[in-house]
Amino acid sequence: MSDAISLTCQCGSFKARLRGADAKNGNHGVCYCVDCQAFARHLVQLDRVADAAGGTEIYQTQPHRFEITEGAAHLAVLRLSPKGLNRWYAACCNTPICNTPRSPKVAFAGVVAANITAPDGALGPIRFRYKRESALHPVSEPAGNMVGFVVKTLSAILGERLSGRWRDTPFFDDGGNPVVEPRVISREEKAAAYTR
Numbered sequence: 001m002s003d004a005i006s007l008t009c010q011c012g013s014f015k016a017r018l019r020g021a022d023a024k025n026g027n028h029g030v031c032y033c034v035d036c037q038a039f040a041r042h043l044v045q046l047d048r049v050a051d052a053a054g055g056t057e058i059y060q061t062q063p064h065r066f067e068i069t070e071g072a073a074h075l076a077v078l079r080l081s082p083k084g085l086n087r088w089y090a091a092c093c094n095t096p097i098c099n100t101p102r103s104p105k106v107a108f109a110g111v112v113a114a115n116i117t118a119p120d121g122a123l124g125p126i127r128f129r130y131k132r133e134s135a136l137h138p139v140s141e142p143a144g145n146m147v148g149f150v151v152k153t154l155s156a157i158l159g160e161r162l163s164g165r166w167r168d169t170p171f172f173d174d175g176g177n178p179v180v181e182p183r184v185i186s187r188e189e190k191a192a193a194y195t196r
Contacts, residue, residue, distance in 0.1 A: 006116070013092040016069055033130060037050065043089055043094040067170065074091050076091035083102070128145060
């Protein structure tokens with residue numbers, strides 16, 4: 001396990017670290033879904049956080065491992081639709097940070113790896129490529145073990161629920177509400193964000 005994994009926004013005003021994050025405690029992969037692309041495009045960050053095919057490298061882990069160390073006031077959240085995921089970013093410079101479900105009881109955070117500083121190999125190899133059919137260009141790399149990805153994700157969520165660690169999150173208050181009021185993007189913003 002490594003405690004040397006940190007995360008910083010582009011301007012350096014928001015900083016965090018991932019405690020005990022490693023290949024065992026998370027899923028390392030690339031997501032090509034249109035929603036991740038739209039999130040990055042809306043923040044004008046697609047070229048920075050995604051590869052040429054529109055894939056965002058993510059490290060999916062448990063929220064209790066995420067510790068904000070500086071600039072919590074810069075944390076903001078948007079949703080691409082009223083019932084969409086919470087998509088967290090640093091408002092100081094529009095850096096995408098991670099996404100979480102709308103309820104803290106479904107405890108996972110897909111952290112954008114472009115902002116992570118970690119020793120080589122700390123997150124483990126890329127194990128899955130999700131929604132390759134939504135890529136901007138054909139992706140030749142294999143999809144990876146999607147069954148393993150789903151099983152590991154569901155096992156982690158269940159473990160957090162049974163242990164009560166789902167309550168230990170920087171993204172939700174004690175009442176289960178996001179620590180920042182989510183903003184649902186407008187119809188016009190959504191149309192622009194999904195235009196490829």
